[in-house]
Amino acid sequence: MGTVKVLTTGEAAKHCGVNFRTVIRWIERGRLKAYKLPGRGDHRIQVEDFVEFLQSNDMPVPDEFGAQKRSVLVIEDQPEMASAIRRVLIRQGFEVQVAHDGFSAGALLVDMKPGLVTLDLKMPGMDGYEVLRFIRNHEEHSKTRVLVISAETSAGLDRARALGASDILPKPFENQELLDRVEALFERA
Numbered sequence: 001m002g003t004v005k006v007l008t009t010g011e012a013a014k015h016c017g018v019n020f021r022t023v024i025r026w027i028e029r030g031r032l033k034a035y036k037l038p039g040r041g042d043h044r045i046q047v048e049d050f051v052e053f054l055q056s057n058d059m060p061v062p063d064e065f066g067a068q069k070r071s072v073l074v075i076e077d078q079p080e081m082a083s084a085i086r087r088v089l090i091r092q093g094f095e096v097q098v099a100h101d102g103f104s105a106g107a108l109l110v111d112m113k114p115g116l117v118t119l120d121l122k123m124p125g126m127d128g129y130e131v132l133r134f135i136r137n138h139e140e141h142s143k144t145r146v147l148v149i150s151a152e153t154s155a156g157l158d159r160a161r162a163l164g165a166s167d168i169l170p171k172p173f174e175n176q177e178l179l180d181r182v183e184a185l186f187e188r189a
Helices: 009-016 020-028 047-056 063-069 079-091 102-112 128-137 154-162 175-187
Strands: 006-008 043-046 071-075 095-099 116-119 145-150 167-170
Touching: 006 009, 006 047, 009 020, 009 043, 009 047, 020 043, 043 047, 047 063, 071 079, 071 102, 079 095, 079 175, 095 102, 102 128, 116 128, 116 175, 128 145, 128 154, 145 154, 145 175, 154 167, 167 175
Parallel strands: 071 095, 071 116, 116 145, 145 167
Antiparallel strands: 006 043
16 A cells, blocks of 8 residues: 655645635634644645545646546446446556445445445345435535446436436446446546
């Protein structure tokens, strides 16, 4: 694992085009996650927290942090399908992790903070609708793009749209179609 990249309040301010005191106020008000260094008490901001802050406030993410956004969580209970989606996305340079059920998806969402989730609707236990509801009802994940990939009926797909799916890709699909949809969702960021 690489080292964790952190920013000073001055560096964060420069990226946002504001005074460093504004960044300190964001931190003090709990809007931007940071920690204090022992002794002096200077703040440090982890890059992933900074990127999340920018995204949740509809601010542009600097190109140098773009890799943070190109992470995908594949939520699919069929191992063959999950492996196929993962393989296609990794070849395009995405960071990909797989969850085979809704419960492990919830844990990975918190740890990984993916830029995009591919979501199967029919899964044992917590189904895709419940996962989608979870994502849309939790502030820290509410802006995560969700590409539903499912063989569900058109009524089921409409239900997923109503619950906040960013896009729908019916099964079966071509690899290029998957890549086109994922790239389009990342471009909408």
